Amino acid sequence: MNFRKVYEEFILTLRNMRPDVIIHNPVMFLTEMSLFISVFIYLFPGFFGVPSTSTYLQFYLAVVILLFLTVFFSSMSTAMSEGKSRAITDSLKKFKTEVVAHVVRGDGTVEVKSTDLRKGDIIIVYRDEIIPIDGEVVEGSGYVDESNVTGESRAVMKVIGDTVTGSTRLITDRIKIRATADPGSTFIDKMIELVNRATRERTPNEIALTVFLSGLTLIFLIITASIFSISHYYGRTANVMMLIVLLIALIPTTIGALLPAIGIAAINKVSEYNIIAKSGRAIENAGDIDTIILDKTGTITIGERQAVRMYPNKGVDEKEFYRMCALASFYDQTKEGISILNLAKSNGISVSDDDLKGYRFIPFSSETKYSGIELENDYVIKGSLRALKEKFHVADEFIEALCKEISMRGGTAIPVVHNGKFAGVIELQDLIKPGIKERISEIRNMDIKTVMCTGDDEVTAQYISAQVGLDEYIANSKPIDKYNVVIREKERQRMVAMVGDGTNDAPALAKADVGLAMNNGTQAAKEAANMIDLDSNPTKLMDVIFLGKQILITRGALTTFSIANDISKYFVIIPAIFYMFPSLSLVNVLDLTDPIVAVTSALIFNTIIIVFLIPLALGGVKYKPTSISDLLKRNIMIYGLGGVVVPFIAIKLIYMLLVALGVVW
């Protein structure tokens, strides 16, 4: 930790303590007002008619210090959260590099600073130059290094019509782009703005909690005031300082102090996942998702079909068949072709250029649906079963049965024809991402329904969905199907989360409660979504759901803890204020004999518990996906019962410690 950071956070803390800032948090505002009054009492005890012997003055000073620390710790926890999100926006700002752009004016180009560009300008970007502004490629193509924005180290090919992001670097060729944004409203600017706004604005849930806490605070304020009149009735003037301590102990300072920090921490944690959340609300919604729509390709499977096995036909030698497959795929540069060659290699087959001298390569085309090699009458062709049957008029029951079986397993069958006869079948499988099955079962443990959308046929979709344990799948799906699922679920008042990247996805993303857009997706998708994943990793949707739950749990747990604490404080402070009634000793369950030390102990507990809980507020409550009722039981035990018992023990210990240290007032 460097000093600069500490200093910055200290300044932030002080800023957060300003009355006009803290007033947004009624609990802490009241605490600060009490601090001011207690300072006043400490300085002018006579004015309030409270005892001013030196022991009492020491007590007043202790109260002043403890109240100050309460406000300070609260502001500090917020500052720590804010400091983090400031660091995140700072790191985004670093991407904004000011460069000179070559703007096309008439026949030539003019050099214009990137900050002076306007939407619609046509700009030429040369190799190794930074792209000055968000735009669309209108001429040429080239590889762009977007690692600073997306974290993806591989350069991306951009052709006409693709969007490019400002501050990324063109590493090959030369392109002409048309600016699609004014400076100040570019993608990065927007993201900085989003993070800032999301940190500032409070979610509906947070507002509800604040209203509730303010209500409680109001009750306690009135109750404390009534104690003043009750003591007046008993012919005594209550010590205002004691009443202030009672008030501060009773109002929910613990949750009140940490509430703002929890909200900002959620945004920060999402940002750490490299996701830009447009609002805190989206994160909270994520916690309550009922249905999650997943794409098969890219989310559940890697999205590349790979050869996993080769089945020779009856009467065909195994090695010979492997060799045929390798030969047929030797010139095939598609990913499938390469994987077939690799599979053959791993089975001990090696082929070289010499083996194929004179052979002609038939490339794959979407019309023919096959590829292979041929030399006069000698040929090896692989392709779709139907295409091969039509082309070569071959039929083979065994092969057809095999193909069917493979597609039942979710694979793709590629039969191979050698000189008019089926030689065998290659099985391609789209590999299920490692670990996805566990993630899906976690999601299902959270009682969330999973729906998979895939362009594959029924059989494949069913296979994959059974493999990873999904609830529902939509085969042969078109982008509109996703939208329909979202609408269907929304009509049933369910909360829907989905991932999207294409322009087609934009309507569904906009309708979904949580729409996570991939950064490599289209601008329309990114604008419609309420979160953008800079790494373009769709599985992160599940992390967001997890986070959403965690933030809600943290709030609920701390609120419960805070309210439960009040029981002990009543039992400590009330007998201390009315120590003159010996009959009240039956309320003094902790047997704290010195009233002022007892009150101080309660206030010390009240203050330091905030410090102890700051890590919990910033890091979130530990959460393991279990059933709702187990989770509820567990959290009631820890934060409810714990909240009742812990302060009793802690206050007694603090009291004993103070007495042992010789503090006697």
Added chain:
Amino acid sequence: MNLIEYEAYFWAKFFVAERAVSGVIIILIYLIIASVFAYILSFHIAKIYSDEKTVFSRATGGVISFFEKLIGESPDHGMNFREYFTNLLLFNFFAGLISFLVIMFQNYLPFSYDTIGMPPSLAFNTVVSFLTNTDIQHYSDPMRLSYLSQTLVITGLMFLSAGTGFAASMAFVRGIRTDRGNIGNFYHDFLVAIFDLILPLTIIVTVILIFAGIPETMQRYVTVNAFLTNKVYNIPLGPVATLEAIKNIGTNGGGFYGANAAYPFENPDWFTNLVEFVSFIIIPLASLLALGIVFGDRKFGRMLYWVVMFFFIFDALFAFFGEFVGVPFLHLGYYTGNMVGKETAIGISQSTIFAVGATITSTGASNAALVSYTPAGIIGVLIGLLLNDPLGGVGTGVLNIFMYIIFTVFIASLMVGKLPEIMSLRISSKEIKYSTLSLITHPLLVVIPLGITLMIPHLMSTFVNPGSSRITELLYEFASAASNNGSEMGGFDTNQPFFNYLDGVLMLLGRYLLMAFQLAIAQAFSVKKAKAQYYRSIDTSNWIFGMLLIAAMILIGLLSYFPIIVLGPLLSWAHDFNLMLGAMV
């Protein structure tokens, strides 16, 4: 003596000797009987809540539609919150205004025989009190009211306030149940509540009470020439049985006689005591059970039943043992418990269960002088008032407990990382806001007047008991007014303009302000469509939720009063306790 006779003899002897055991058993019998009748009635109420036809519809449907045609309303005219509440308020306001005028000018109206009359402050207090289903009576002499006032104002308002309360709960349930964006038609709800529920039950109870010997006559007085004092007493009679029936069925609680159910003409023996107890428990308890039927989740109704029973049994036993143990140092020899201010025909256990039942619902009837209760006994009775009547009045019980339910769902949902929802409806920040407002209104209405009154010495001058009992009595008075309960502890002259007006304002706010918040929540729910659940969110029907609800009611509802309870009744109790120890040493 054969074996059966011996057995009977043994147990009779046992129950006479072990009065604590028999007292607890009597209390449980009361609760069981009330529960059985409430269970039966719950199906009827569920039908009303679901806007279905009931067994009475054939007879009452015509009457209801006649009245609706008369005022030009129809059940198809759904009202949103603003409209519904405005109509409710105006209707109540005009009824209150007319009642006030009747009382102020009762001497110029017929059926006024030697009526003493009321000063404006008392009339205001009385009208507001009966209008808001509170029935605090700052007067004890029945001569204060003419028969016209008794019938029109007292009995009339008793029906009106119960009907209004039940209509509000119908609107609330409808808001949750449907998604039409409105909460129904107030006048229709009111008429249904009166004709399909309150009136039939009142008639049944009246008949039972008449057979049990309670007067029902238009005769003026019984003149008693007391043998020893040679003084002539005029004991007013009247339609006591009817009043008694609606007083309890409508959870009103204001008696014909100032002494309320402690007066032999209102409550002569154990049987009428039981009938009256059951009749004020039955609608509130049945309404809670009906919720389970209406929302298609019987366990939910059962959960609410046990939550309320938890408080009920706890309070009843607390009050019973408080009274049973009493203040033994006063009677060093044979001690029968604290019988001061109790009717001997009814006894400790039946007095305490009656008193606790009257404060757990918003009835406030009493069959004993609460001011002579021991501090421990009074705590048991007081808890219901401080919780704003957990079982509530006719209709309002459903509204009140839902405020706690919404809050509990909110916290419990947060604790499991869900957004709150109830009956598959999302609870948004608006509902939390209104339920918070409604939860804090009650303590504010109690504590602020208490704090102010304690600071004004001349108001404290009419108290009879010294020291901490006065705090208890004031707390009781304001809690009773704010929760529209009407139970009176007394102990000081409540018929002072200050208390008359202050209580009146508390009753109005405690009734209509809370109802506004609660109906606003109903409106918010009425535009929401229920979610088709895959899996349950927080299970609001299991025992965990029940315990959480109890904890929330204690922490939010009760604990705020901790300092005042400690410095009032608890201090008196500790004081007595020390005296007792002193006497023993």
